[in-house]
Amino acid sequence: xxxxxxxxxxxxMIPAFVLLTLFLYYPIxxxxxxxxxxxxxxxxxxxxxxxxxxxxxxxxxxxxxxGQIMLNTLIWVCVSLALQFVLGFILALLMQKPxxxxxxxxxxxFYPWALSGFAIGLVWAWIFNGQFGLVNDILLRLGLxxxxxxxxxxxxxxxxxxxxxxxxxxxxxxxxxxxxxxxxVPAELMEAGxxxxxxxxxxxxxxxxxxxxPTIISTTLLRTMWIMNFPxxxxxxxxxxxxNSTNILATQxxxxxxxxxxxxxxxxxxxxxxxxxxxxxxxxxxxxxxKEETF
Amino acid sequence: xxKRSLLMLVVLTLLVSATVSANxxxxxxxxxxxxxxxxxxxxxxxxxxEAMNPSIKINLISPPYExxxxxxxxxxxxxxxxxxxxIRDYTVKQFVNNKKLTDLTPYYEAWSEAETLTPVAIAAAxxxxxxxxxxxxxxxIKALYARTDVLAEYGITEMPxxxxxxxxxxxxxxxxxxxxxxxxxxxKGATMKFGDLFASxxxxxxxxxxxxxxxxxxFFLDPGFKQxxxxxxxxxxxxxxxxxxxxxxxxxxxxxxxxTTPFLIQDPDAIPLxxxxxxxxxxxxxxxxxxxxxxxxxxxxFCGMGIPSYSxxxxxxxxxxxxxxxxxxxxxxxxxxxxxxxxxxxxxxxxHFQGKHYQAYRYEMANPxxxxxxxxxxxxxxxxxxxxxxxTDVQSVLLGRMTLDQMLQKWTDYWTK
Amino acid sequence: xxxxxxxxxxxxxGLFLVVALxxxxxxxxxSLKGGQEIYTFPIRYWPSEVTFENYKYLFRxxxxxxxxxxxxxxxLLASAGxxxxxxxxxxxxxxxxxxxxxxxxxxxxxxxxxxxxxxxxSPLFISLAKIGMTDSLIAITFVYVSMMIxxxxxxxxxxxxxxxxALEEVxxxxxxxxxxxxxxxxxxxxxxxxxxxxxxxxxxxxxELFLAVMLLSSNHNMTVPVALNSFISKAGVNWGVLSAxxxxxxxxxxxxxxxxxxxxxxxxxxxxxxx
Numbered sequence: 001x002x003x004x005x006x007x008x009x010x011x012x013m014i015p016a017f018v019l020l021t022l023f024l025y026y027p028i029x030x031x032x033x034x035x036x037x038x039x040x041x042x043x044x045x046x047x048x049x050x051x052x053x054x055x056x057x058x059x060x061x062x063x064x065x066x067g068q069i070m071l072n073t074l075i076w077v078c079v080s081l082a083l084q085f086v087l088g089f090i091l092a093l094l095m096q097k098p099x100x101x102x103x104x105x106x107x108x109x110f111y112p113w114a115l116s117g118f119a120i121g122l123v124w125a126w127i128f129n130g131q132f133g134l135v136n137d138i139l140l141r142l143g144l145x146x147x148x149x150x151x152x153x154x155x156x157x158x159x160x161x162x163x164x165x166x167x168x169x170x171x172x173x174x175x176x177x178x179x180x181x182x183x184x185v186p187a188e189l190m191e192a193g194x195x196x197x198x199x200x201x202x203x204x205x206x207x208x209x210x211x212x213x214p215t216i217i218s219t220t221l222l223r224t225m226w227i228m229n230f231p232x233x234x235x236x237x238x239x240x241x242x243x244n245s246t247n248i249l250a251t252q253x254x255x256x257x258x259x260x261x262x263x264x265x266x267x268x269x270x271x272x273x274x275x276x277x278x279x280x281x282x283x284x285x286x287x288x289x290x291k292e293e294t295f
Numbered sequence: 296x297x298k299r300s301l302l303m304l305v306v307l308t309l310l311v312s313a314t315v316s317a318n319x320x321x322x323x324x325x326x327x328x329x330x331x332x333x334x335x336x337x338x339x340x341x342x343x344x345e346a347m348n349p350s351i352k353i354n355l356i357s358p359p360y361e362x363x364x365x366x367x368x369x370x371x372x373x374x375x376x377x378x379x380x381x382i383r384d385y386t387v388k389q390f391v392n393n394k395k396l397t398d399l400t401p402y403y404e405a406w407s408e409a410e411t412l413t414p415v416a417i418a419a420a421x422x423x424x425x426x427x428x429x430x431x432x433x434x435x436i437k438a439l440y441a442r443t444d445v446l447a448e449y450g451i452t453e454m455p456x457x458x459x460x461x462x463x464x465x466x467x468x469x470x471x472x473x474x475x476x477x478x479x480x481x482x483k484g485a486t487m488k489f490g491d492l493f494a495s496x497x498x499x500x501x502x503x504x505x506x507x508x509x510x511x512x513x514f515f516l517d518p519g520f521k522q523x524x525x526x527x528x529x530x531x532x533x534x535x536x537x538x539x540x541x542x543x544x545x546x547x548x549x550x551x552x553x554x555t556t557p558f559l560i561q562d563p564d565a566i567p568l569x570x571x572x573x574x575x576x577x578x579x580x581x582x583x584x585x586x587x588x589x590x591x592x593x594x595x596x597f598c599g600m601g602i603p604s605y606s607x608x609x610x611x612x613x614x615x616x617x618x619x620x621x622x623x624x625x626x627x628x629x630x631x632x633x634x635x636x637x638x639x640x641x642x643x644x645x646x647h648f649q650g651k652h653y654q655a656y657r658y659e660m661a662n663p664x665x666x667x668x669x670x671x672x673x674x675x676x677x678x679x680x681x682x683x684x685x686x687t688d689v690q691s692v693l694l695g696r697m698t699l700d701q702m703l704q705k706w707t708d709y710w711t712k
Numbered sequence: 713x714x715x716x717x718x719x720x721x722x723x724x725x726g727l728f729l730v731v732a733l734x735x736x737x738x739x740x741x742x743s744l745k746g747g748q749e750i751y752t753f754p755i756r757y758w759p760s761e762v763t764f765e766n767y768k769y770l771f772r773x774x775x776x777x778x779x780x781x782x783x784x785x786x787x788l789l790a791s792a793g794x795x796x797x798x799x800x801x802x803x804x805x806x807x808x809x810x811x812x813x814x815x816x817x818x819x820x821x822x823x824x825x826x827x828x829x830x831x832x833x834s835p836l837f838i839s840l841a842k843i844g845m846t847d848s849l850i851a852i853t854f855v856y857v858s859m860m861i862x863x864x865x866x867x868x869x870x871x872x873x874x875x876x877x878a879l880e881e882v883x884x885x886x887x888x889x890x891x892x893x894x895x896x897x898x899x900x901x902x903x904x905x906x907x908x909x910x911x912x913x914x915x916x917x918x919x920e921l922f923l924a925v926m927l928l929s930s931n932h933n934m935t936v937p938v939a940l941n942s943f944i945s946k947a948g949v950n951w952g953v954l955s956a957x958x959x960x961x962x963x964x965x966x967x968x969x970x971x972x973x974x975x976x977x978x979x980x981x982x983x984x985x986x987x
Binding site for chain 1: 738785823836912954962
Binding site for chain 3: 331334335359362366373376552553565567571572
């Protein structure tokens with residue numbers, strides 16, 4: 001019986017892994033090789049292997065300080081993720097119990113997730129425009145400010161502004177996923193908690209969260225990966241500026257490819273992203289897997 | 296008997312199918328300066344050509360502007376079926392390096408209308424190795440756009456003729472409390488095309504140099520360049536919204552159309568857009584202001600059509616290129632798209648380019664001693680990405696994160712080391 | 713106290729809605745404005761004259777209805793395909809007991825999510841070009857299925873994890889095969905989760921831009937995001953038409969959400985686990 005099921009499990013996973021191998025694993029190996037080549041579109045007739053030179057070049061680039069790019073990436077990922085998760089969870093909890101119009105409400109409140117990245121970037125670039133933007137217009141009308149604020153042109157606000165746009169976009173993901181998970185929390189568990197005299201907060205932390213922990217772990221891990229690899233919003237809103245203050249690994253990778261025509265260094269950035277995320281995933285899965293089986 | 300008739304049948308079928316396939320040739324044409332309006336325009340032209348040449352079908356491929364160059368590169372480097380490819384200033388050298396373009400010299404020699412190409416167009420065609428790898432379709436040069444209605448409110452009716460005057464007027468009318476500024480700053484994307492108009496024009500030697508700067512010759516440490524940069528920074532601090540640091544094309548146009556910044560420096564393809572957003576009568580286009588040495592720089596951008604080196608239908612491709620590049624068709628194309636046409640004669644026969652907004656551009660091209668046609672070293676390996684370095688450094692200086700001297704030294708090192 | 717909590721809840725729900733809808737309102741208003749009103753400042757929050765010109769223009773200037781059909785077809789097929797494949801791979805991942813193979817397989821899934829799309833673009837293009845499969849809607853559907861498999865599998869696994877194995881064992885002692893058990897017992901219990909997975913896959917594919925630009929060429933194969941992106945040209949963004957396009961492109965995704973949320977919210981698991 002045991003052996004039979006193992007074979008069955010193996011069989012039903014074949015389609016998935018065949019497709020992944022063809023369209024993801026194989027191309028990414030090729031893409032990774034480029035990181036070790038001198039590979040610029042400027043001269044494709046000569047693409048020798050150069051070891052780790054591309055990595056050295058991006059770590060020591062005087063035009064784009066690697067340390068700052070790393071720090072920006074860290075802020076971008078952590079703040080976006082934390083706030084998206086917390087707000088998404090709050091929204092899911094608010095929507096957990098039925099109320100009139102919940103159906104319509106959910107389609108309306110979830111739609112940001114249905115927009116494409118470049119459109120979000122463009123629209124938010126306008127909203128946060130430091131001269132003609134909506135936010136400035138509203139603040140000016142309310143008399144809260146007397147001069148427009150350069151949300152995207154002032155390095156002190158630029159990162160916060162792109163993160164706000166990203167949070168706006170990402171809250172629905174967590175809300176939908178957690179809402180779906182919340183539906184599966186057995187009502188009798190909650191009843192039992194109530195009978196034991198646990199308050200709402202206590203029930204949240206000792207019943208609900210442990211119960212939906214697998215969903216929490218997988219969604220936060222996935223989102224970390226996606227946010228790190230999501231240059232669209234920043235690219236449209238600030239292009240990584242002003243003065244590199246919103247430049248993250250993913251945007252700099254695009255810069256290297258689209259502006260410098262340097263696929264070698266671009267892929268080197270890609271490899272850095274992948275190494276960081278892979279290490280993170282290993283640690284995260286290890287740390288979050290307690291005694292009970294969560295992965 | 297049966298065998299023979301069967302054989303005949305086979306031979307006949309083969310012959311018929313051979314002549315049919317020889318009868319229609321499909322040319323694949325990739326455009327890169329895409330916009331839906333331009334694509335529609337090209338399709339109309341193609342339909343006209345196909346009607347005249349029933350044996351030719353042209354399949355137009357139109358990737359969105361922002362990704363088009365990358366798609367073109369990928370397709371060329373993998374020898375995808377392409378017979379006509381649109382090439383632009385930024386990509387021509389790379390395509391030639393990778394041996395993907397046909398040298399068009401023999402075709403040019405047999406082309407009667409090659410003689411009427413403007414000097415800019417010829418220079419554009421021969422950007423790489425003094426060899427024509429493309430037939431230019433459109434030329435982009437800059438001019439100064441001024442909101443005459445807004446400026447009139449401040450009693451300004453004379454348009455600035457020098458960079459100094461421009462900066463002065465901008466400072467005069469700037470009043471943040473009224474949300475009034477002077478100049479639509481460019482802080483994002485191709486920013487050197489704006490900065491160099493203020494700094495490089497202050498360097499006397501630029502007049503005699505082949506490029507605005509290059510690996511062989513830089514002027515960043517010239518006192519004139521520094522002065523020019525200082526004036527440019529002054530313009531930012533005293534005549535431009537601080538948000539300009541993050542302005543790209545859209546924000547510039549927004550500033551101009553809303554009247555917040557009544558001066559804008561742009562290419563002629565902004566004219567249809569501004570007409571649509573503002574109407575034709577609230578603004579004027581005047582020649583670029585000159586620097587202290589009585590010249591200014593016209594950095595020209597261009598795009599044109601070439602034939603991939605591996606194309607199997609070069610003759611047919613050239614036929615189409617020749618047809619669409621005639622003074623008449625090219626005039627029609629640019630009239631509806633916006634940039635400048637490539638033939639001298641077009642300016643005389645096409646009424647559109649005699650219109651008031653184009654006069655500044657004609658004037659600039661007619662006075663090459665004042666409006667020096669200069670370009671960037673597009674063939675240099677240092678060129679790709681310079682745009683981003685320039686933009687980031689100027690932002691750093693404006694934000695006080697780097698000193699002007701540090702930046703100038705850094706740029707010198709970038710180009711010469 | 714109860715009233716206070718209720719008011720707070722309503723207030724919070726309202727706040728979420730207003731923040732979410734603000735930008736959409738702005739896009740809709742912009743799509744209804746004429747050219748001369750788009751760049752006015754102070755901003756006009758309602759067009760002085762409502763016009764549908766931008767919508768008409770969108771369909772006139774390009775073959776938008778063809779792009780719309782292409783996108784709909786690709787997105788439906790690819791997300792359904794991804795869901796079908798992932799139901800099985802997700803189930804297997806959930807039920808495999810030996811730790812090490814499980815961890816490796818799971819990491820194999822997560823690994824695909826750390827790949828930057830930009831790194832895939834040219835190798836994928838080159839491989840597909842070699843077998844003459846560029847500019848093919850079928851090929852890109854397969855690519856999209858592959859891109860969505862990992863996410864769908866991971867999500868499906870986390871939903872299956874909560875279904876007690878005991879339920880399946882009952883079915884299997886009743887004579888069901890594994891596959892029958894999955895279809896008859898496991899799937900109904902995880903329907904809300906599967907609906908969520910489908911809607912996410914659909915939305916992701918519907919909005920995918922870069923691969924569509926690179927892998928598809930002909931006009932009759934273009935998709936909606938590519939068409940929308942073409943309204944950004946050298947001469948800036950055509951805001952009016954782009955906004956109209958964004959609104960039109962939102963309709964199917966919102967429909968899918970509306971459909972999916974019914975299942976997400978229904979809470980089908982509740983009754984079943986009880987019984």
